[in-house]
Amino acid sequence: QKEVEQDPGPLSVPEGAIVSLNCTYSNSAFQYFMWYRQYSRKGPELLMYTYSSGNKEDGRFTAQVDKSSKYISLFIRDSQPSDSATYLCAMTAGNNRKLIWGLGTSLAVNP
């Protein structure tokens, strides 16, 4: 079993939809959780960064961490065609320990 599981999709939604992207993990030591967005032919760019459990909001994006269920989510409200990308989750126990990546979910937002 992988340490981090992420459904690769692809996920296709109409413009304006609410998108929910998820990762599950097995290592209870993980404390730092990240979502990266990767456009085609580009490097991953940090979208959201959260520590421990709870929610964090940034514009149309909300990151949620449920450590009791070992489950993290990224919600995108009012999705736009420009949100079409691959979304990667990543997590670590911190203190310079290894960053563990999900495989990424491919999202297409259709006008």
Add this chain to the structure above:
Amino acid sequence: EAQVTQNPRYLITVTGKKLTVTCSQNMNHEYMSWYRQDPGLGLRQIYYSMNVEVTDKGDVPEGYKVSRKEKRNFPLILESPSPNQTSLYFCASRDLGNSPLHFGNGTRLTVT
């Protein structure tokens, strides 16, 4: 502008011909790392460096070398490339501690 710069962006080579992919960052980051990204396998770490003259193997180091002689540069060397090293390569950097990674825009390598 804060960035990680990789060169070249695209490279086609033949088996056995030594090549170097350069990586430079202008954020004064101590930590630098190389990843390869393959369909169905995701991002896998090749090597990383926590400071000048300090390098360590990642998950898939076989067939690769790195050096860290200066803080800003972290070249990836393939001394004898093989077709199974055809991949998309990313360099990344960050501060030490719990800072997030900053990525370059990738180098697409094809080995024939």
